[in-house]
Amino acid sequence: MLNETRFRKAYKPKLKRPFHYTVSALRVTQAEVTEADSIVWELLNNMRQIPLYWAAPNGYPDAMNLWVENLRPRWYMANQLPMNWLWNARVNLFSGIKQRTRDGVAATINHSVFGGSLPRTRFEQLRSVLSSTPSNTQIREAYGLALASPEF
Amino acid sequence: MQRAKGCEEYEFLSRRGLIERMSYQVLRNIAPSWMPTVTYKSDYRSKHGPEDRDVLISIYLRGGCDGLTVCVPYADAAYYSHRSSLAVPRPDQTTNANRGIDLNGFFALPPAMGALKELYDGGHFLIVHAAGLTNGTRSHFDAQQFMEAGKADKALWTGWLGRHLASIGEMRAGSLLRGVGLSGTLALTLEGGPKSTTVPSLTDFSFGGRSESEAMRTEWLRTAYREAESALADAGENTIKTVELLKSLNYNSYQPGGGAQYNQPMPNGGGTYGAANDFGNAMRAAAAIIRGDVGVEAIHIDFGNWDTHEYQAPFEYYGPMYMGMYSLATNLRALYTDLQASNRMANVTVAIISEFGRTVQQNGNYGTDHGHGNVVMLLGQNVNGGQVLGTWPGLAQEQLFEGNALQITTDYRDIIAEVVQKRLKNPDLTTVFPDPTYTPSFRNAVRAS
Numbered sequence: 001m002l003n004e005t006r007f008r009k010a011y012k013p014k015l016k017r018p019f020h021y022t023v024s025a026l027r028v029t030q031a032e033v034t035e036a037d038s039i040v041w042e043l044l045n046n047m048r049q050i051p052l053y054w055a056a057p058n059g060y061p062d063a064m065n066l067w068v069e070n071l072r073p074r075w076y077m078a079n080q081l082p083m084n085w086l087w088n089a090r091v092n093l094f095s096g097i098k099q100r101t102r103d104g105v106a107a108t109i110n111h112s113v114f115g116g117s118l119p120r121t122r123f124e125q126l127r128s129v130l131s132s133t134p135s136n137t138q139i140r141e142a143y144g145l146a147l148a149s150p151e152f
Numbered sequence: 153m154q155r156a157k158g159c160e161e162y163e164f165l166s167r168r169g170l171i172e173r174m175s176y177q178v179l180r181n182i183a184p185s186w187m188p189t190v191t192y193k194s195d196y197r198s199k200h201g202p203e204d205r206d207v208l209i210s211i212y213l214r215g216g217c218d219g220l221t222v223c224v225p226y227a228d229a230a231y232y233s234h235r236s237s238l239a240v241p242r243p244d245q246t247t248n249a250n251r252g253i254d255l256n257g258f259f260a261l262p263p264a265m266g267a268l269k270e271l272y273d274g275g276h277f278l279i280v281h282a283a284g285l286t287n288g289t290r291s292h293f294d295a296q297q298f299m300e301a302g303k304a305d306k307a308l309w310t311g312w313l314g315r316h317l318a319s320i321g322e323m324r325a326g327s328l329l330r331g332v333g334l335s336g337t338l339a340l341t342l343e344g345g346p347k348s349t350t351v352p353s354l355t356d357f358s359f360g361g362r363s364e365s366e367a368m369r370t371e372w373l374r375t376a377y378r379e380a381e382s383a384l385a386d387a388g389e390n391t392i393k394t395v396e397l398l399k400s401l402n403y404n405s406y407q408p409g410g411g412a413q414y415n416q417p418m419p420n421g422g423g424t425y426g427a428a429n430d431f432g433n434a435m436r437a438a439a440a441i442i443r444g445d446v447g448v449e450a451i452h453i454d455f456g457n458w459d460t461h462e463y464q465a466p467f468e469y470y471g472p473m474y475m476g477m478y479s480l481a482t483n484l485r486a487l488y489t490d491l492q493a494s495n496r497m498a499n500v501t502v503a504i505i506s507e508f509g510r511t512v513q514q515n516g517n518y519g520t521d522h523g524h525g526n527v528v529m530l531l532g533q534n535v536n537g538g539q540v541l542g543t544w545p546g547l548a549q550e551q552l553f554e555g556n557a558l559q560i561t562t563d564y565r566d567i568i569a570e571v572v573q574k575r576l577k578n579p580d581l582t583t584v585f586p587d588p589t590y591t592p593s594f595r596n597a598v599r600a601s
């Protein structure tokens with residue numbers, strides 16, 4: 001079935017809708033959100049998906065072309081969130097790291113953010129921003145890049 | 153300035169603005185030195201012909217600005233009977249420091265807006281009175297949505313300016329950025345606009361994160377997205393280029409032309425702050441974007457704090473109405489001077505609207521409540537300024553809307569539609585204002601060329 005032409009023709013690249021993206025990012029960073037309003041108004045508004053603002057009955061389209069031109073607010077969230085620079089959201093990145101080494105941290109990010117499915121080239125790219133004993137800042141920034149990556 | 157004591161609904165809406173300001177306090181202010189910079193054009197006309205369509209600056213006065221103070225109908229005697237302490241005195245009260253500045257023998261500007269008198273006299277500033285949203289709602293939420301959408305339809309979540317951009321080709325072929333919202337969140341006005349984004353602050357427009365590692369992270373993302381599926385790869389590269397484009401404006405060293413000064417001190421020497429100060433910063437950024445000549449064709453600016461239920465204070469320097477009007481007038485004047493110095497003002501139109509006017513009768517708290525008719529204002533060299541346009545409906549009790557507010561004799565869309573067609577060169581007004589019950593009626597507010 002996977003080799004069927006019809007199946008392959010039906011393939012369309014996927015981009016998470018902003019709400020899905022935001023919730024995913026908060027979840028994989030184990031973020032504690034103390035005030036949801038700022039998430040909605042600051043982040044989701046800029047990503048163009050305020051909950052319940054799309055006319056009934058269909059909801060926001062799950063179509064890549066609607067969202068793909070507006071990546072900057074996603075990248076902004078991706079880079080701010082792990083630094084704890086978003087208002088009313090605090091992440092917990094370090095408790096799951098077993099080995100504070102380049103490979104250990106990269107593997108933890110791969111596991112927690114991508115479920116271990118990161119392609120080899122991207123994994124190597126992620127490793128490249130970490131030193132042999134990564135600092136907290138390096139770890140935060142590596143998480144940010146992972147959240148901003150096309151695979152997330 | 154005291155913050156205007158707005159109603160509960162406006163306070164909720166304006167929380168968005170507060171959240172925006174707080175969330176950006178951790179950002180840095182310095183553009184990386186490795187960024188290339190653009191050269192601000194010293195003479196726009198030397199490069200572009202007069203056939204170019206205008207860049208539009210759309211300004212929304214959020215909260216319901218009191219149009220009866222912004223443009224005072226001093227010759228309508230009923231005005232003074234309704235407002236015992238808020239009325240702007242007649243211009244002929246020559247010993248009264250708060251007296252209005254006569255415009256045409258019937259209307260006057262309040263002292264706080266005196267900076268616009270010269271532009272009015274020069275024919276570049278137009279006021280349309282008794283204009284606004286014909287739907288009778290007095291809800292901020294509904295009125296803002298309806299006006300920004302261009303139709304009284306709660307299911308319409310794209311804006312008239314966004315649809316304008318979507319229904320006309322790029323002014324500059326291949327432009328990376330066509331619409332800019334100079335606030336923390338994209339206003340509905342611009343929703344639906346292709347290549348449109350919000351720029352909370354031009355001094356620190358970025359992907360977030362530390363400035364020290366920005367170059368490294370940018371290259372990381374560039375590489376990652378280059379290897380992605382094609383639509384995503386293009387979007388990633390365009391996102392990076394857009395950020396680089398705005399950083400290339402090198403805004404921190406921007407020098408306004410013609411000696412223009414944004415956020416001028418008030419007559420007592422004090423400074424503006426809050427929404428009034430934010431507005432000056434946004435106007436300065438708008439000028440920089442336009443002079444940077446990077447292909448942006450629509451800029452939207454929100455200016456809040458106009459919901460003056462209590463202590464409207466149009467004469468006190470730190471009253472919300474005084475400071476708001478002072479900031480509006482002086483910063484419009486600064487923008488005009490700045491852009492005119494590079495011959496750029498000939499292709500710029502500024503349109504200013506607000507959701508509804510305020511009650512004709514002042515209330516017991518030295519304020520006014522939600523009304524109906526208001527003003528629409530235009531600034532530009534192709535505006536038929538120097539006049540107060542529109543049919544005056546009168547302020548006598550029997551002439552009022554629902555017994556307490558100014559009637560509307562001009563649909564605000566008539567003015568905007570005329571700007572869209574004549575100055576932005578977009579004839580597709582049914583897309584910009586998709587309301588089958590509405591047919592634009594031009595009022596000769598602007599010239600086509």
